[in-house]
Amino acid sequence: MLLVGGFCITALIYAPVLLLAVLSVSGNPLSGVPGDFTTRWYVQLAADQSWRAPMLRSAEIATLVSALCVIAALLVGRTLPRLRRGLGLLAFGFLLPLGVPGTVMGLLIFMYYRFVFGLHMGYWSLVLSHFIWAFPFALIGMLVATSRFDLGLLDAAADLGAPPWRRLWDIERPLLMPGLISAALFGFLLSFTELPRSLFVAGGVQTLPLYNWAQASSHTSHVPLIFCLNTLITLLSIAASAAAVMLLGRGARA
Amino acid sequence: MAARRAWRLSRALAQLGSAAGQTWLFAAVWLVGALLPLAIGLGLSFMRQRGLQIRWSLSLQAYRDLIETGRVEVVLRTASVAAGVSLICLAGGLPLALWLAKVARSNWLIQLVWICLTVPFFLDPSARTLVLRLVLGSGGPINETLLYLHLIAAPLRWLLFSNFAIILGLVGPYFPNMVWPIYLSILLIDDAVLDASRDLGAGPWATLRFTLLPLAMPGILAGLIMTFIPVLGDSVAPDLLGGGQQEYLADSVLSLSTTMNYTGAASLATVVFTMLGLLSLAALLLYRHASAGKAGREAALA
Numbered sequence: 001m002l003l004v005g006g007f008c009i010t011a012l013i014y015a016p017v018l019l020l021a022v023l024s025v026s027g028n029p030l031s032g033v034p035g036d037f038t039t040r041w042y043v044q045l046a047a048d049q050s051w052r053a054p055m056l057r058s059a060e061i062a063t064l065v066s067a068l069c070v071i072a073a074l075l076v077g078r079t080l081p082r083l084r085r086g087l088g089l090l091a092f093g094f095l096l097p098l099g100v101p102g103t104v105m106g107l108l109i110f111m112y113y114r115f116v117f118g119l120h121m122g123y124w125s126l127v128l129s130h131f132i133w134a135f136p137f138a139l140i141g142m143l144v145a146t147s148r149f150d151l152g153l154l155d156a157a158a159d160l161g162a163p164p165w166r167r168l169w170d171i172e173r174p175l176l177m178p179g180l181i182s183a184a185l186f187g188f189l190l191s192f193t194e195l196p197r198s199l200f201v202a203g204g205v206q207t208l209p210l211y212n213w214a215q216a217s218s219h220t221s222h223v224p225l226i227f228c229l230n231t232l233i234t235l236l237s238i239a240a241s242a243a244a245v246m247l248l249g250r251g252a253r254a
Numbered sequence: 255m256a257a258r259r260a261w262r263l264s265r266a267l268a269q270l271g272s273a274a275g276q277t278w279l280f281a282a283v284w285l286v287g288a289l290l291p292l293a294i295g296l297g298l299s300f301m302r303q304r305g306l307q308i309r310w311s312l313s314l315q316a317y318r319d320l321i322e323t324g325r326v327e328v329v330l331r332t333a334s335v336a337a338g339v340s341l342i343c344l345a346g347g348l349p350l351a352l353w354l355a356k357v358a359r360s361n362w363l364i365q366l367v368w369i370c371l372t373v374p375f376f377l378d379p380s381a382r383t384l385v386l387r388l389v390l391g392s393g394g395p396i397n398e399t400l401l402y403l404h405l406i407a408a409p410l411r412w413l414l415f416s417n418f419a420i421i422l423g424l425v426g427p428y429f430p431n432m433v434w435p436i437y438l439s440i441l442l443i444d445d446a447v448l449d450a451s452r453d454l455g456a457g458p459w460a461t462l463r464f465t466l467l468p469l470a471m472p473g474i475l476a477g478l479i480m481t482f483i484p485v486l487g488d489s490v491a492p493d494l495l496g497g498g499q500q501e502y503l504a505d506s507v508l509s510l511s512t513t514m515n516y517t518g519a520a521s522l523a524t525v526v527f528t529m530l531g532l533l534s535l536a537a538l539l540l541y542r543h544a545s546a547g548k549a550g551r552e553a554a555l556a
Contacts, residue, residue, distance in 0.1 A: 006350030006433075009343065010367075013374050013426035016385040023385065030388065033395050072280060079277040090281055097288060099479065099530065101487025103504040104295075104523045107511055111298060111520065112291035132288045189376040196379075196489050196504065200511060209378055216380040217493060230381035237376035238369075245368045 017234055024227035045228045051211060058208035061123070062191040065130045069138035069187030070180055072131075077142030077179060078172075082151070095136045102196030105132070110200040121203025129201045130191035137190060138183035145179030178247060185244050189237055208233075292527075299521035316521035325506050325518075329525055332503035335417060336485040339424045343432035343481050344474070351436035351473075352466070356448070371430040379427075379490040386423050387494050390414040415497030423491040428484060432477040439473025440466070471544065475537050483530065 023029040027036030045051075080090060097105060109129045113119045149172075157167045195209040202210060215226045302313040320326060350367075358364050374382075388394055390413040397409040412418055443466065451461040467474075489504035496502060501509075503526065510519040 005346035212380040241372040
């Protein structure tokens with residue numbers, strides 16, 4: 001009975017997404033009423049060129065952010081639970097950006113690098129600001145895996161004569177894999193859909209969320225294509241999230 | 255002396271080879287690259303700006319302008335919307351988290367809810383909001399249906415371009431931010447504690463009130479913070495669902511920045527930080543007070 005509220009809100013997330021998909025195959029998506037089903041917009045999307053460059057740009061940036069997240073989360077996540085001093089301070093410092101609203105963070109990153117270092121915004125600042133946004137999430141995912149990790153296992157392996165690389169590969173790698181995968185996924189997907197920070201630090205580079213926002217705010221003929229594009233992207237992120245949950249769920253039970 | 259310093263330096267360098275050393279090195283880079291920008295807002299807000307030149311002299315001019323242009327009300331208005339969204343998410347999220355952590359038994363159902371609560375982090379901000387604008391609009395399906403049923407005589411104007419629309423557009427996407435922390439904190443509560451409460455004669459409500467809620471309080475506070483803060487900075491819902499009639503925080507930050515009023519933008523950021531700091535302090539004190547009260551009761555019982 002009490003769950004009704006929770007499920008209503010969950011429905012509030014998915015009803016628009018579902019409607020987006022239905023409208024993307026409707027004759028007149030901008031009316032908000034489904035009907036007159038057609039694949040016309042998808043055919044137009046395939047022929048349209050304007051979304052390709054932003055899509056590619058976002059994919060590149062997201063891949064870079066994902067790689068950075070994996071490396072940094074692996075480094076920090078492995079050592080943080082083993083530190084004797086400064087654990088609370090470090091964890092607080094790494095998670096602090098979560099406490100800053102996105103638009104404010106974007107503004108501050110822009111002003112800091114522009115006025116203190118005199119740098120011009122561009123590709124690098126997108127990667128940096130997305131990394132600052134995604135790293136805390138990647139770290140949390142990694143810490144879930146590493147804080148459960150029993151260091152005794154490594155000692156046992158060493159006593160049984162395993163060289164360092166075998167300890168790393170045969171013992172740490174499989175146990176930390178869920179953390180690594182979640183760091184990579186969070187890095188990629190959070191960067192791929194990041195908007196509030198990008199508004200300030202893009203410096204002329206157009207990412208996919210920036211493109212989508214410009215299209216959604218204006219009343220141009222591209223709008224029906226946005227429905228198709230976002231339906232496809234949403235399907236991809238649902239598939240990726242489902243894969244991650246299955247994988248992490250399996251890791252949690254093992 | 256010099257030899258000792260050299261020895262210390264070589265030791266410090268050797269530590270950089272260790273994992274802990276690398277972590278501290280990364281922390282230093284993080285401090286300079288990601289946390290110092292937070293301080294720049296505070297510094298810049300006390301500067302004076304003339305044209306595009308920022309002058310390094312102390313001034314409260316930026317704050318005076320901020321008050322005169324009504325930006326403080328913008329912050330408060332956005333905060334009240336964010337508070338409304340957070341409370342709605344809490345009301346819906348607490349029972350869901352409790353059910354997910356302690357009641358649900360079916361494994362596939364749990365995983366399904368997990369997936370449903372993960373996907374929203376990765377939805378495109380415009381995609382998830384765009385459809386709501388069409389649905390709520392005066393020619394949209396909701397108004398059309400109500401008109402068709404003769405429940406209303408004219409399209410409901412307050413459905414779109416209102417606080418109602420903005421809250422509706424924000425509750426869904428940020429709901430998982432509320433559920434996850436509460437879920438994790440309830441998951442960590444040992445079942446034996448709840449059993450003990452029942453064995454001692456507490457009904458379900460008493461167990462909820464005196465055992466579960468106090469133990470889940472860190473998660474509830476974390477959930478409130480994790481919902482309130484991103485909602486405060488959301489730029490899409492005010493833009494697509496607010497209709498530009500009223501300004502919200504993201505609009506203000508953007509307009510100050512595009513007009514290159516950087517000291518103004520910095521002082522706005524500082525006002526937001528001050529508000530967030532005061533709220534966190536209040537939450538912390540409330541939490542301390544609650545735990546102290548609990549400890550007091552336990553002492554009295556003993």
